[in-house]
Amino acid sequence: MTIRILIADDHPVVRSGVRTMLENESDMVVVAEAADGVEILELYERHAPDVVLMDLRMPRQDGVAAIRAIVAAHANARIVALTSYEGDADIYRALDAGACGYLIKDMLGKEVVGAVRSAAAGKRIIPPGVASRLAEFVPRIDLTARELEVLQLTAKGLRNRDIARVIGRTEETVKVHLKHIMAKLGVEQRTEAVTLALQRGIIHLDD
Amino acid sequence: MTIRILIADDHPVVRSGVRTMLENESDMVVVAEAADGVEILELYERHAPDVVLMDLRMPRQDGVAAIRAIVAAHANARIVALTSYEGDADIYRALDAGACGYLIKDMLGKEVVGAVRSAAAGKRIIPPGVASRLAEFVPRIDLTARELEVLQLTAKGLRNRDIARVIGRTEETVKVHLKHIMAKLGVEQRTEAVTLALQRGIIHLDD
DNA sequence: ACGGTCATACCTCGTTCGTGGTATTGCGCG
DNA sequence: CGCGCAATACCACGAACGAGGTATGACCGT
Structure with a gap:
């Protein structure tokens, strides 16, 4: 049972890096790569991947908006947000929009692989050292x-x-x-x- | 005559992405990967690579400082700076410090390959769409x-x-x-x- | 010796900012 | 139906800011 993955990031370098990390695993295959928020939707419809790994900062459409759009049409979609910085407020917006977890770009390959596997299994993933951060931000900042x-x-x-x-x-x-x-x-x-x-x-x- | 490359970036994802892009070429081999500015120096001494591809934003030691350190010891070093954003002032500081060119992370694989090949050949590389930017910044901002x-x-x-x-x-x-x-x-x-x-x-x- | 620039400091003046308080409208939630 | 809250608006006041000008000592390169 291979896990079919859609990668979305505007940087080709990042896409190929993530792809390399994932395709070393025998049960994972990257079925498509999207470069912006609009492309994600098209490619999701076309390939119906098991897991979407997407950057939150993208051209044309914000990652959070893309998550909402996908989840609206496919309630069972498994989306893992990819972000550059811990403490990014977008993380909370992403989880709120329906992402089932998130990864930070300076994580090692095995962590990424583990996260994707968990996501495919239907679990919500919160990286260990980051769960604390999440709690730390309980006084969540909501601006109107x-x-x-x-x-x-x-x-x-x-x-x-x-x-x-x-x-x-x-x-x-x-x-x-x-x-x-x-x-x-x-x-x-x-x-x-x-x-x-x-x-x-x-x-x-x-x- | 294979080109021996040292990659330096604090994000594993980026390192493996760049590595993948380069190792598709038969005449290129990545001999080492550094995760911070101090490691670069050690690995440069140990492997004496033909080209160094390094991110400018790194822990422990700034990329520009790392460039200076390498160039100080090896005047013939070929260093290509890797940056996330066009218009980054660090680009100028990097070129000033002795980098022979720079790349932006949202560039495609073939551009990266071409840039590395040019660097190895001893040319200074300035990506086409970016040369204009460089000129545009002639009114260079120097703060004391x-x-x-x-x-x-x-x-x-x-x-x-x-x-x-x-x-x-x-x-x-x-x-x-x-x-x-x-x-x-x-x-x-x-x-x-x-x-x-x-x-x-x-x-x-x-x- | 001279011109240039940096860093320092002081002065004035008008503008902008941040804080306090008060108040009205409209919306959503129980 | 009230309660809370977002958004609107006004007033007053002291603090902070930005523009203008002048000036001095240090240093650097010519």
């Missing part, structure tokens, strides 16, 4: 859509007044949002709110 | 050591007063540094200076 938007614009270096103009609201309102954002993140300066959010993966610099 | 330090602390969310305390200087001095930093980066807000510097790879969030 508006707050996220304001934080995003703050990261671009806009002043409150300009943020207000962009979202079509008063500067006073922006200040209130920022106050709440800083309170939730436990910081006192907008700049720290931005860098902390970047570290936590709450916001990203592209887009 | 002090400015870099101030920017780093600013990224942590410190206020001018606190930065002054940390570096043992007056708040007025910090303001001047920040003014110069923002002028060099072409921005008007400290927060934008930070995010722009992060995008450009001028500063990093860890440490």
Whole structure:
């Protein structure tokens, strides 16, 4: 009973690395590789893999959105999220969206293999040294859509007044949002709110 | 005449991906893999590879520092820097330190192979679509050591007063540094200076 | 010896930021 | 139906910030 796998990552280097790690196992075969979030859906439909290993940061469609899309159509899909950094907020969003586990890119081959095998068996995988992190983040940070938007614009270096103009609201309102954002993140300066959010993966610099 | 290669990257996934891409070529062999900046030196001495392919962001010792160390001892070393993002300021520092070229991680296998072959032949490689970028950055951003330090602390969310305390200087001095930093980066807000510097790879969030 | 740059420091002035409080509307949950 | 909460908005105030200018000592290269 071979495990059929779909790999999704925008970096060819990573795809071939993961492929190599997995295909050393006699019971695993990589049936397809997707380079972005939209391709994943097509390839999933076409190949119906047992396990999807996907990066969360991808072009065209966010990994979390891709997970939701797959799970919506295939409730029994087994998706393992692949991320570069521990403590990435996307991890929680991914698990929430229906991923059955996640891996960090600096893990060794055997861990990846083990995770995929567990996923195929229907288990939820949480890497050992990371379960603690998960607990550590119990005080989960939830920003509202508006707050996220304001934080995003703050990261671009806009002043409150300009943020207000962009979202079509008063500067006073922006200040209130920022106050709440800083309170939730436990910081006192907008700049720290931005860098902390970047570290936590709450916001990203592209887009 | 086979090309002997040393791969250096802290992510096992990336190492095996690069290895796979290269070992499909009959004239290439990966003689060693280093996981951090210190290991590179040891493995370089031991194996004397023809080409070193190394990530610039690594534990224990920065990639740029590793390049300097290798070049200092072996002036004829052929080092190709591997980076995740175009526009990373580390690219310039790497070329400056003696790297003979660089690659971006989302490149295809054949490009990587070609780059390694060119490097082995003694050519300087600058990927096509990226040469333009290089030119685009002619207005190269050079921050002084002090400015870099101030920017780093600013990224942590410190206020001018606190930065002054940390570096043992007056708040007025910090303001001047920040003014110069923002002028060099072409921005008007400290927060934008930070995010722009992060995008450009001028500063990093860890440490 | 001279020009350039870095780092330092001080001053002023207007702007922006962060905090406190109050208040209204609308939505979802029990 | 209330309760909580998100989002909106306004006010006031002190702290922090950014722009402008001036100046001095150190060092570096010419």
